[in-house]
Every structure is written in structure tokens, then in C-alpha cells.
Amino acid sequence: MQWLKFRRTRSGENLRTNTQQDKINIGFVTLVSVVAAIGGLLFGYDTAVISGAIGFMQLLFHLSNFMTGWAVSCLTVGAVVGAALAGVLSDRFGRKRMLIVAGILFSVGSIGSALAGDITTFVIARIIGGVGIGVSSTLVPLYIAEIAPAKLRGRLVSLNQLAVVIGISAIYFVNRAVANAGGQAWDVTTGWRWMFGLGIVPGIIFIVLLFTVPESPRWLQKQGQGERALSVLERINGRAQGKIEYEEIQRSTENETGSIWTLFRPGYRIALLVGIVLGILQQVTGINAIMYYAPEIFKHTGAGTNAQLTQTIIVGAVNLVFTLVSLWLIDKLGRKALLLIGTAVMTISLFVVGYEFHSGHSSSALILTFILIFVAAFAISMGPVVWLVMAEIFPTRIRGRATAIASVALWAADYLVSQTFPVLLSGAGPAKTFGAFGVMSIIAFLFTLFVVPETKGRSLEEIEQSWGRRSSR
Known part of the structure; x- marks a missing residue:
């Protein structure tokens, strides 16, 4: 029986190959990943539902630009x-x-937002729902990464981003149907409540x-529940490969201290830097400004209410299609x-949009076109890849x-982006904002x-060991 081989690729990575790959229970691990990824759908639904409701809420609660943000x-x-x-x-x-x-x-946040009688109650309900979104957005990719075989991890973790996008796309249709x-009067008093409540x-x-679904085998092993961990791994990978995993x-958990200070060792510091900086850059490139305020952006191009919502639906559709493309590419290209x-395509798109606004061509079809190109580029890159890398690069004992x-x-x-965007849009203007x-x-x-490493095809333990080798230099 052949157990585990390592082969050197052209890029110098160590990738595992074994004769047991045909025994990976793809159906089971995919089903578990899909269930977990529904948390991503909640993420997408809850973050995007506000785009259709905020205009009506402004009228009902007489919100200033700051309060809108x-x-x-x-x-x-x-x-x-x-x-x-x-x-x-x-x-x-x-x-x-x-x-x-x-x-x-x-769920509590959705119902509370729908029933809110004033803006303070609404904010409290949204914060409660936000706590749930913060938990799920962190743990869904982490959970899937911890159960997925290395060769499938990229596309399985990216199911979370696909679910986020499906949630965003679905709520655009829901918002339009409810509106x-x-x-107009019903939308202001009641319609927006249904948008939230349907969550x-x-x-x-x-x-x-x-x-x-089962618990993460890596968490089970860390808790001393080795038999349960082995059972889950064997069900996913087959008996022989499950035992290898x-x-x-x-070996990995035996060598770890479990202290958060591990992240401040020379090698692991880079992992921490990658996770934090990629997380920040995912947001400050403007994706959620577009997702949250798409109708308001299109209002600046002169579009009417129905046209705004229709164009917003197109944004969601492009996001969905190119997220599907990313699932196909992520374990191929890396x-x-x-x-x-x-990020190269995103840069070009943002500068074109900014230039069109600056030149006074606010009604130009180029604005919608390049916003769609920006969304497509984000959907194949910063959208799924950032969450995936954040779930892959940290040691098992302190991964959570x-x-x-x-x-x-x-x-x-x-x-920061969602709070300041309305002020920037009305103050600095769309040209400088997109610039x-x-x-x-x-x-x-x-x-x-210059900084981000390639993690394609490597087990979580191999990635962890590579940081450890850097820290020992």
C-alpha cells in the first residue's frame, strides 16, 4: 500500500498525492459544506437587505446623512x-x-428590525443580528477549511462566498418584489419591514x-476527542487517508502551545499580517459601498427608482455568475x-468610474459597465479568496x-466604509470617492x-509548518 508521497512542483511547493484520492466522500463533504455555507447566505442577505430599505427609512425616520450611514x-x-x-x-x-x-x-435581529418603531430600536436589533453575522462570517470558512480535503478546500470554502452572493442576489429580488x-406610502410605513422580516x-x-453535520475534526482532536475526530476524517477521506490526516x-497539535502569542513569532507574524491586511483591503476597495448603496449610486446617474433597483439586480447577477467562475478557477490557478x-482589473474599473463622474458624464453607460466589471473582478478574487486565505494560514490550536x-x-x-460613504458621496463627490x-x-x-503566499493544494498542517520553518530561521 502506498501511503503518502510528496512531489516537487515547478513553483517549489510540496503537494500531496496518494492512491486513496478516489475514496474521498465528495458527496458527504460537499453536503456538509453546503449546510455550513447557508451561514454565508445569511451574511449576504443581512448585509444587502438595507440597500432596498434605506431610502424608505430615510423618509419615515427623517434621517440625516450621518444617521443614514x-x-x-x-x-x-x-x-x-x-x-x-x-x-x-x-x-x-x-x-x-x-x-x-x-x-x-x-433570526432575532431580523424580526427585531422588522418590528422596530423607531430608529434606536432598529439599530439595537441590527446590532444583535450583526453579532450573529460576525460569528458566522468568521466560522463558516474556518469550519469548511477544517473538514475539507486539501485538493477540494479552495472550492468548498468558496461555497461560503457563493452563498453570500446568492443571499445578496436573492434580497435584491425580494426588495424589488416587496417595493x-x-x-410609495406603503413602502415607507410597511414594505421595508417585510424586507427585513423575511430573513x-x-x-x-x-x-x-x-x-x-459533524463537528470539525481538528477541533475534536484539539479537545482530546481523537476517536470522534478520526471517525469524521475517515468518513470524508476514506479509512487509509483519514488515518494519515x-x-x-x-503531530501538528502536539507541537503547538495553543498560545495566541504564537502569532508574534517571526514566521507567524507574516501570517497575522496577511490575514489582517487582506481583510482590511477587501473592504476599503469599495465593494460594500456598492452593495449597500447601489440604488443611491445609480441615483447619481439620473436613474429612476425602478431603474435603480433593476440595475442593482444586474449587479447581483454579475456577482453571482463570476463567483461561480471563481469556484472553478480557485483550485486551478491558485x-x-x-x-x-x-485587483488589477478592479483598479482600472474604479478609476474609469471616477473619471466618468469627474468629467460630468454621470449618465454614461460606462459607469454601469465598469461597476459591473469591478464587481466581476472582485467576485473572482478578493471576495472568495480573502476569506479562504484567512481560514487556511493559521495554526490549528489557535485558528479560531x-x-x-x-x-x-x-x-x-x-x-468605516459604510459609515463614511454617504458623507463622502455627498461631500467629496463620487469622482473622488471612487478614485x-x-x-x-x-x-x-x-x-x-510581494507578501501573500500561495496555499493551493497544501494541507493546513503543511501551511502551518511552512510558517514554523520561517520562524526557526
């Missing part, structure tokens, strides 16, 4: 809290239990289905290549806490080129 961005305050707690709590209580808690918090169900449906589905995890291609640190940075950047996003995209390209 706060109504949108308060979700991210909860998400920062949820992401900060997710690491410690999931390391203690398990990935699965905390995902169930996330589903409950999301068209009554007149209870995917929330309940997520909670129920989570009871059917188990022994590799054992993480770094997709990031470089994506380390991923949480990077996720907090991401959500804090999201808050600033373009500069951030250049920085993302350069950071990827």
Missing part, C-alpha cells in the same frame, strides 16, 4: 463584536455550536440543518494569481482566535504581489 453601518458594529467573540468561544465550545448560536442571533407590492426563513433553515493533525488578476482577529479587522474596515477606492485597490495588488 449609522443605520447602514450599525450591523457591522455587531459584526465586529461577533467576530471578536467567535474565536475564543469556538475554540472552547466548538465551531458547530457557535454557528447555531449565530443562526439564532440572526412593488404597494405604493427569518433562511435563519430557521440554517439552525435546523446544522444539527445534521489524523496522524498529521496529531489564490495568489486570482488576487493579482482581480487568529481568524477572529483578521475578521475583526475586516468588519472594522467595513464599518480613493482605486488607490486602495493598487495597494491590494502590490501587497498580494
Whole structure:
């Protein structure tokens, strides 16, 4: 029997090959990943639902630009809290239990937002839902990364981003259907409440289905539940390869201290830097400014209400299609290549949009075209790849806490963008605002080129060992 081989690729990476690959239970691991990825759907739904509701809420609650930004961005305050707690709590209580808690918090937030009688109550409900989103956005990619075989990890973890995009696309249709169900007065008093309240449906589905999936085998091993961990690994990988994975995890966890200070060793410091900086750059390149405020952006091009919502639906459709493309490419081209291609195209698109606004061509079809190109480029690169890399690069014993640190940075950047975007749009104007996003995209390209490592085809333990070798130099 052949057990495990290593072969040297042209790029110098060590990739595992073995005769047991045909025994990977692709159906089972895919099903588990899909269930977990519903947490991503909640993420997409809850972050994008505000785009269709905020205009009506402005009229009902007489919101200023600052309060409009706060109504949108308060979700991210909860998400920062949820992401900060997710690491410690999931390391203690398990990935699965905390995902169930996330589903409950999301559902409570959806109903509370729908029933809110004033802006203060709405904000409190949104923060509660945001805590759930922060937990799920941190733990879903981490959980899938910990159960997925190395050769499938990229596309399986990217199912989370696909689910996020499906949630965003679905809510655009929901928002339009609800807005068209009554007149303007009904939309202002009641319609936007249905937009939020319907989120209870995917929330309940997520909670129920989570009871059917196993706990992360790496978390089980870390907790001393080796037999359960081995059972899960064998069900996913087959008996022989499952045992190999188990022994590799054992060796890895035996050599770890489990202290968060591990991240400040010379090699691991780079991993921490990559996670935090990529998380921030994902947001400050402007994607959620477009997703949250798409109708408001298109309003600046002179589009009417129905045209705004239709164009927003087109944005969601492009996002969905190119996220599917990323699932096909991510384990073929690799993480770094997709990031470089994506950020290069994003940079060009943002500068073209900024120039068109600057030149007074606000009604130009080029604005919609290059916004769509930007969204497509983001969907194949920064969207799925950042979450994947954050879930891959940290040591097993502290993966939950380390991923949480990077996720907090991401959500804090999201808050900054969503809070300041309305003010920037009305103050500095769309030309300078999109120009600033373009500069951030250049920085993302350069950071990827010089700092971000390639992790394609390597087990989590191999990635961890590569950081360890750097720290021992």
C-alpha cells in the first residue's frame, strides 16, 4: 500500500498525492459544506437587505446623512463584536455550536428590525443580528477549511462566498418584489419591514440543518476527542487517508502551545499580517459601498427608482455568475494569481468610474459597465479568496482566535466604509470617492504581489509548518 508521497512542483511547493484520492466522500463533504455555507447566505442577505430599505427609512425616520450611514453601518458594529467573540468561544465550545448560536442571533435581529418603531430600536436589533453575522462570517470558512480535503478546500470554502452572493442576489429580488407590492406610502410605513422580516426563513433553515453535520475534526482532536475526530476524517477521506490526516493533525497539535502569542513569532507574524491586511483591503476597495448603496449610486446617474433597483439586480447577477467562475478557477490557478488578476482589473474599473463622474458624464453607460466589471473582478478574487486565505494560514490550536482577529479587522474596515460613504458621496463627490477606492485597490495588488503566499493544494498542517520553518530561521 502506498501511503503518502510528496512531489516537487515547478513553483517549489510540496503537494500531496496518494492512491486513496478516489475514496474521498465528495458527496458527504460537499453536503456538509453546503449546510455550513447557508451561514454565508445569511451574511449576504443581512448585509444587502438595507440597500432596498434605506431610502424608505430615510423618509419615515427623517434621517440625516450621518444617521443614514449609522443605520447602514450599525450591523457591522455587531459584526465586529461577533467576530471578536467567535474565536475564543469556538475554540472552547466548538465551531458547530457557535454557528447555531449565530443562526439564532440572526433570526432575532431580523424580526427585531422588522418590528422596530423607531430608529434606536432598529439599530439595537441590527446590532444583535450583526453579532450573529460576525460569528458566522468568521466560522463558516474556518469550519469548511477544517473538514475539507486539501485538493477540494479552495472550492468548498468558496461555497461560503457563493452563498453570500446568492443571499445578496436573492434580497435584491425580494426588495424589488416587496417595493412593488404597494405604493410609495406603503413602502415607507410597511414594505421595508417585510424586507427585513423575511430573513427569518433562511435563519430557521440554517439552525435546523446544522444539527445534521459533524463537528470539525481538528477541533475534536484539539479537545482530546481523537476517536470522534478520526471517525469524521475517515468518513470524508476514506479509512487509509483519514488515518494519515489524523496522524498529521496529531503531530501538528502536539507541537503547538495553543498560545495566541504564537502569532508574534517571526514566521507567524507574516501570517497575522496577511490575514489582517487582506481583510482590511477587501473592504476599503469599495465593494460594500456598492452593495449597500447601489440604488443611491445609480441615483447619481439620473436613474429612476425602478431603474435603480433593476440595475442593482444586474449587479447581483454579475456577482453571482463570476463567483461561480471563481469556484472553478480557485483550485486551478491558485489564490495568489486570482488576487493579482482581480485587483488589477478592479483598479482600472474604479478609476474609469471616477473619471466618468469627474468629467460630468454621470449618465454614461460606462459607469454601469465598469461597476459591473469591478464587481466581476472582485467576485473572482478578493471576495472568495480573502476569506479562504484567512481560514487556511493559521495554526490549528489557535485558528479560531487568529481568524477572529483578521475578521475583526475586516468588519472594522467595513464599518468605516459604510459609515463614511454617504458623507463622502455627498461631500467629496463620487469622482473622488471612487478614485480613493482605486488607490486602495493598487495597494491590494502590490501587497498580494510581494507578501501573500500561495496555499493551493497544501494541507493546513503543511501551511502551518511552512510558517514554523520561517520562524526557526
